[in-house]
Amino acid sequence: MLLEFGVAFDLRRDVLSLLLDGGRLAEGNDVSEKISETLRIVKVEQNGKIIFTWKGPRGYTYIGLYDPQTKHNEVLYTFERDLHIISCSINRERTLLAVSYLRATKGDNVNEPLRPVSRCLTLLIEIHPVNNMKVLKAVDSCIRVQFLYPSETHHFPESHLLLISEDRYIEQFHIRVAAEEGCRVLIQNSGQLPKDRVAEDFIWAQWDMLGQRLFYIIVKDSKPLLKCVQFYPDQNFNELLEVPLDIVLTDTELRELRLVNFGFDTCQDQSLNVHVFASKEGGLCLCYSWASHDNEVIYSVAFLHRGYSKTFTVTVAEPESGLKRGVLFLDLDYYIAVYLPGQFLHLLNTRHPDLLCFHLFLTGEQAKVDVLPQKPCVQALLEGTLLDCCSGIMFTVSISQPSLLRLLQNSTEDSQRLAALHCLLLYFEDVTYSEAQVIQWISDRVSTCATFDPIQEFLVASLYRRIIPENSNLSKLLPHTSVPCWNVGIPGISCITDIIALPVFKEKNIEGFWESLYSGLEYVKYAESCFHFKTLQRDWCKLISDLNTEDKKSTLYHRNILENGKTVLSHLCVQNSEQRVVPVFQEEDYQQKELVGLIMVRLKDHLTRHLPYLKKDKIDKIALDYVSKLLNLIVLILETAWRKYNLGSWNFSLAGKGSGNEFSMFHVMTCILEATNGLCVPLPPGFQTLHTMLGIRCLPLHTLLHYIDNGVIQLTETCVTRLLKDLDNTGNNEKLKFSIVTRLPEAFCQKIYPAWDHPVSSSFIAREYVRHLLVKFTKRSLGRRCASDRTLSVYLDFLPMNYLVTMLLDMEERVRNPFEEDNVDVKFVEETALKQTTMLLGL
Template identity: 55%
Template sequence: MALRLVADFDLRKDVLPWLRAQRVVSEAAGAGGGGTDVLENDYESLRVLNVERNGNIIYTYKGDKGNVFFGLYDRQTRQNEHLYTFEKDLQVVSCSINSERTLLAASLVQNTKEGRRNELQPGSKCLTLLVEIHPVNNVKVLKAVDSYIWVQFLYPYVESHALPENHLLLISEEKYIEQYHIQVTQEDGNRVVIKNSGRLSKDRIAEDFVWAQWDMSEQRLYYIDLKKSRSILKCIQFYADESFNLMFEAPLDISLSDSGFKLVNFGCDCHPDQKKLSKHLTLCVFTNNTGSLCVCYSPKCASLEQITYSVFHIHKGHSKTFTAALGSAGSHVTKGVTFLNLDYYVAVYLPGHFFHLLNIQHPDLICHSLFQTGNNEMIAMLPHSPLQSLSGCLVLDCCSGKLYRALLNQSYLLRFLWNTCLDCEKMAVLHCVLSCGQGPRVLEAQIIQWVSENVSACHSFDLIQEFLIASSYWSVYPETSNVDKLLPYSSVLTWNTEIPGITLVTEDIELPLMKVHRFKGYWEKLNSNLEYVKYAKPHLQYNNSVVRREWHNLISEEKTGKRRSMAYVRNILDNAIKVISNLEARNLEPRLMPLLQEEDNHQRLLVGLMVSELQDHLLRHLQGVEKKKIEQMVLDYISKLMDLICRILETTWRKHNLHSWVLHFNRHGSAAEFAVFHIMTRILEATNSLFLPLPPGFHTLHTILGVHCLPLHNLLHYIDSGLLLLTETAVTRLMKDLDNTEKSEKLKFSIIARLPPLIGQKICRLWDHPMSSNIISRNHVTRLLQNYKKQLCMLLKDMTMWTQNL
């Protein structure tokens, strides 16, 4: 399965054995109650209540007398701790603990029989309490109302440290959110009590909302209120002190007027009344550290044949609505769509029907996302119970009490890459594997193996081009923000091929209105993304058009004997030397192929020009980044590009077990050599259209293999069409290796006739043959005549001037 769920916590394994052990100890001591009042058959009452920002998990269970116990599991120490016991038969709605584990907030409902009044607070359905638990001390009633209440402590820091004031959010079913400020003090040593217990100060955070989501990791509150039937998404950012800011307002083209009241990530809500509300409606907000902001929305299911969901890429300024055909015919949909945050991707799935991986970082083309319909493997791997997406890549199965870390399954994706026949799936999986690659060297080796054996398998795009561009991009992407706007991440500009079973509609959306003007961290990156959507036209992504033009100018100047200042050319060649040195330093294994071992000034000029132009491009648009960092990024990027080409060739060379004798001309080509020649030709075609540099020595090896494998007329056609470039090294070796038989002489003459004049003059002296002497003589006479013409012109000019003076 493309999604791998790694269990990070399990109530059965991490809590239940401790509870049973506590019971044994308690029975041996002849005591009862406390945290030990649990029977072997009471596991059904054990459930997770909340996962706090520091990873601690709060759970609850009931003893044989109906008492409610609260426990905490510390994921760092893997230790359990009993927090508090309510000696009443209560149902827990919500619970949270502060970071110091001194205060417990709980919202409870009395389990009343028919005709029996609530003993906790007459006339109220839900009671919200604040309990001092270090040590167990006073209990303060915060709310006693007829509506449900949810509680959540703010965690300004992940680290554990003492705070003079705690902040608690209260979320009411009556559609308002309040923040309580709780001052604490220490008495009698470690005894922590509430300082302002008589009257807690509070702020009204939000009201009249229909939906709210809590982001524990980033301490953000998202909520939606309705203004003139429009859904307005708002976000409040909480800070280390008691301050908070309304960050933005964003209109959403969805209707929530008849969807009831919905909360996301305010604890682990399993209350049956909540399940009745907005059945099958799913709405959640996902962000990542690159400044992305996505709203995922799936309305109530109205069809048994297809399901529709939308993703609002607010950081890109558009939304995408997908309509997916259900994979299992005749199977009824009993649960809604689940969205999971996987950093650069969002997983969307309906167990037994479909599983989609949506590319959030680059959503422009549908082929960058993966769409799979249901199969037995998918049904077996994904839980059928709803999963709750928490901060980061954590997901919680409330029904089983398991906390998972959701990861993309690289081994599955690599197998899928080998087996799939659809171009769209090859494209999607290639990007997916590269973006999440742990151990990139080993991972790339497997992808390179696949690329080298499937170079002609894709019809909608060039596989080598896509691999070179995508892998080079992801190798430098994490180093700095905004690189995705400046470097190409795909060789494909448009995609018109249909995806089986998927219909896509893309629409522009209104950009959010930022309510603050000074940004830090995530908000600075989001604002940068929004500014790019507003003002970045034309496209700022780098391309090699300037390099192409300048390179052709330099080659033309070389042919005519004119060359601009040596300092300019030397600087370009120095850039190439830096790239090759950087490339060699990163490669720890000796190379099998004779690459990077000759001058090949043309390729070195191309490498150096690309370094120069790419540096200028990034320096122009990457504001606030050090020049040295940009220079190193450019070296790494181009070194990566050339290293990938070398590794593709090395993989093919090693597969066919070729050796150094291939470099000699006095032998016939084999099927193995033809395979290497074929892939080199494909690499040349791929790089030529993008105007990417090749490792020095590439053209020499390509020419040698071409002489081995091609008939003479085909070889000459390849040379004339530019697919084979004659280098001085290759032709020198050809002249030395081949004898003077009629066939060899014909080949030598055909090659010499096609050489540039400067190289031809050097090569002719290596061929001891009348034809070579004839060419040398002819060239010598030509030069003499040219010099004579120049001298004659100068003489005539001088005579003309002398005559005029007379």
């Protein structure tokens, strides 16, 4: 299963055995059967404590509390009557208990859904110790109760209680308490509790336990409007936000009231299936499912923090007889799980929802969840928590890392591969294992993805994952993916994207979640400002073309690029001072240093433009970390693949033929080179030398030369020097050397020929020496020679030079004035002289 379930609480395991008097009551007798049948969960509070109720042997109704931290059960209160408990809540100090119940009438079945058939009483009870009782409401409609929970470091001078009525209003009661005689707690204002009207005329409401927020929907001008009220530890409450919803509600849905997270019934109507999920990073999503028709299920997710919604239509098989198609929405923070038992499981990415390839769509066996029942009695609670109301089991839910890896390895669809890859690299807190497994998969199947490059996605996503936790304000300024667009459809699913209205804030002084949400909305309002590597391509090509131009090198801009590149490479040398398996970081690659410096300069400009409040030192550090970690990620791929192919402490030897593992490593490095060229990101120093040496060992000569001619293999000074030194001048080796040397530029040859003890290199050295002396001689004699003096006045110890000078003097007599129109080309004269010198000397 893709989702991993853990049992956080089980009524039978954690409560029932203790209620049976430590085992003195056998589970088979009438008393134990009655307790087992009536035992159910009523409420889960913010701190995880669970309120449950059961009926005792004499018809008493008990309310208990289970503490998951201490694994301890306690009885909070006992009613000496048979009651239908609708809702319970206890304050953080565990001094006050609010209870709403229906008095049981003769003939009522306790297992039927609760119906407002008799008078509903809502009580406020002092339970520390058990003392006074106050009636808050006595009405015919059902009432839910919910204590507010302040932060753990702040204690209310008074407790605050929400009353949610099915008459479509919500009130807040303020209860001031006083401690007497050490531990005795009494309600001070028991006569008339002050109260506020929080909301009214709503058709749907949801309580957010963690954020202490109330979301509710009202109908205004015939259109639904979502509002949110925030409760604070140190003040009352404020209505912070409202947003119009682009959903159509039927008359039935308008008449019915739906309450979420205000208590648990064993069966709930699936009409008006709406949920709101707020993430810690400032994401706000509204999920809504329509009644299914025929073989289609339709649901919509409005990404309110991004300003658009996606409506999915899913084609499903015929469900089992009598099974309602109730879609379950579950908050997993980074993802929203959408589950239809026996049909599909979708994981919708809430942080990067724009492309479908970042969402996981599973059907059949892949979507099977054996833990959950097929009937709709499962409810989402806190983030990553589900409650099975029928069995009384509370589950913790998370994405299974091993299952996700299997999905990545076995999937044949690029959309699933990319979604799984993205999830593995960005979802889990400790991604060390995920990164190693993804690199293993890339090594095995690097060429199997047709619509995206897995190495590029690994580099960009992993780099995003490493930088963002340290600098959350960069989440919208740095790229999270290498995929610019995605137009490939998902079989069995259609998706429509609609632009929706952005939420409107009604308060200016906001913090925490609301500040993050507001920042994200400001980002949506204006043009996107994400840094993209590919925008550097044109500047990089221009910079390379200017490398040999002295006046360009002397510019301040170019010197700035070189200094930034030097800073990053120096930082890498310090970071990688320990012994590495892969022999990189052992030479200087001037072109790669230029690219490193260019990225640094452009990234710092980008951050300065969009984060003007950050100091220069902070921006410099962020840019340095970003580029350094990028290079280290490339090395991480090399290290992982190197160990995978058991190359060990491989030395720089070009003698002999490469093994199969070396060829596999060469293939991985070739794919890395292609990926980095496509992204326009630099390679670590020494990468191209290692790549070329593996190519020389593993490739046939014609393939090697083809790779060199097409730029796949970049010849480096270190590699060519080792080639000329390490290999003897036997037939095949000499052919290899000649093939390499003829492809080198002249400036390159001047550096590497002294390392080759061969007549060809000696000839080249002699020719270069002649050229150098000739240039010097020509400069000295220019303007001093006259037409009558054609004898050689300077004799040198180097005989080819004497012959060449004499020949040039003779040729000069046969040409006209060099400043006239048809003069002899100087380059032609030089080439002719050098060629004849070679022939006469037999070189």
